[in-house]
Amino acid sequence: MYQLFRKIFFLFDPEAVHHFAMNYLRILAKIPFGKNILTFFLTPKGKNLKVRFLNMNFRNPVGLGAGFDKNAAYLNELEALGFGFVEIGTVTPLAQAGNEKPRLFRLPKDKALVNRMGFNNDGADVIAERLKNWREKEGRQNKKLPMIIGGNIGKNKVTTNEEAWNDYAICFNKLHPYVDYFAVNVSSPNTPGLRELQEKDSLKKILLNLAMMNNGKAVAKPVLLKIAPDLTPAQLDDVIDLALEIKLDGIIISNTTISREGLITPAEEVEKIGAGGLSGKPVTEKSTAIVKYIFEKTNGQVPIIASGGIFNARDAREKLKAGASLVQVWTGFIYEGPAIVSKICKKLNQ
Template sequence: MYRLVFTQVLRRFDAEAVHRLTVSALALLARLPLLKRLLHRAYAPHDPALRVSAFGVHFPGPLGLAAGFDKDAVCAEAIAALGFSHVEVGTVTAHGQPGNPRPRLFRRFRERALINRMGFNNAGAHAAARRLRRPRGVPVVVGVNIGKTKVIPESGAAADYVASAKELAPLADYLVVNVSSPNTPGLRDLQAVSLLRPLLTAVKEVCDSTPRRTPLLVKIAPDLADEDVDAVAELAMELGLDGIIATNTTIKHDGERGGLSGRPLKERSLEVLRRLRAKVGDRITLISVGGVEDVDDVWERILAGATLVQAYTGWIYGGPLWASHIHRRLLRRVRRHGLTSITEAIGRTA
């Protein structure tokens, strides 16, 4: 049914307009306690065999929603009620900004992909913090992804990230430093270890000072050269980061300017995951994202060493209950392989 609605109705409308409408509908659902709880009971993962622990945080399942959808932390509970184990909100910047000019979100139906050049459009860290302080009506792990405000020069990047971290780290289950979006000029330059080390060091000081020490992760691009992937992995171990998220969108495509997500990213995202696992083993939590479309993709990422898996484009093409269906199929796979927990599968083919 969803596929029919998508192909016959939704695809005829501007992609960003549909996105805004969907976020508004989910924000409304988040304000309806009874319906939200009923949906959570029906569709969220509850079986103990799917539970995952990472960097001191307990997740009801391995599959979460990647950053980019809920930019302002307005509907995380509703998303969890539809079957995701965790929601990464953002990317949030220290100062609110409108993002890049429209149009800036494009579908590529044949490839089951999206291209975006949104440019971190969000209301800012203070507004996100205000929403994150609200009590959660259903259990949901909320990560917060932070990025650089566009108008801030490279020399002020660390201070800009620190300003966001001070607002958001105390309220997040984990914090992610995003230096890998292709849509903010100069942002990816911060992935160079010489620039990344002082930035991460400064943000980590903030995370370490929160009452329960907020876990800190870094998100990298698929377009990094292999030796640069290795360098980031070594830096993450040196600084004692809690995890690496691999990968963001790619600029290696022939479509509209912007970052490409979805099926075309699958192969490289898996390559980067395997390279990271070979480098860090199980010393750092790895979260795999990019080209995740079905239960086979999630299972493959877990076997390759991912503790958690995230998706975004797969949900857009798969429908509202896509994550719930994936978790149910994962549970069947765990039982078919004679495992007591999905964590027993992590890194089996690494």
């Protein structure tokens, strides 16, 4: 059924379709019993799916990666689709429009996407308010196993790398009451210079400052670091050393890649698209290899969430086998459709 929808969707601009599809889902969820029907058919059931991770209880191990619901605008709908967790953002202190359109492209032959969105988002104040309202309205305190919310945070384009630590601190403070964990994003390729923050000293400054702020809160929230799949072995070792040194809560592996190696799509088509992060099938193996490397090098001491080219239960299992505790989908959601969580979980539950 989704194959047919996908054929039609793929005739139109990817970003426009993204908004159209989510708004259509919103209408479905709003009609009487709509959300219950979606939940009934799409929310995975199975007692083997629950995961306890960093003191949080996940109803299942399949989450939605950052960048899909940047503004925390579709949480109700995503909950009905069965996600165990959704990472909102990347959120920056001030709202920003992101890069010029078009900025999202499909590479169907490779089951991939290229994006250069550039952290378009409503800003930390508006998003914090939206999360607050959602939590209050949905009466989430009464739910047995609510969907977990991660807050992915970044810096504004106009902020220099020297001042970046402060942008992360602002977002951290504003979102802290309303998210269950944080993802520190220093790995998106679409904000000039952002990935340089993956160098040990810059990272240390950002993460230690967040740790200090976290310790001052009544309840500390886990802070994870999201890394690129393009780090050199030496850079990966630096990340590992730092994670162990400062007792980082976890790592999210990985973001999109800037590499265009091994694509089936003809080079001219790829070149025409231009700069951006590549996601989907071409990053599956790369990100699994990094999960395995970090898991083995740390003897499993650093908790891992895996992201990158997960389309089905086999892909998810590979990531879990390599050492991840949870997985996130993004490009797979576009290619496989809204039943992706229930399909993956059905097989994982067996």
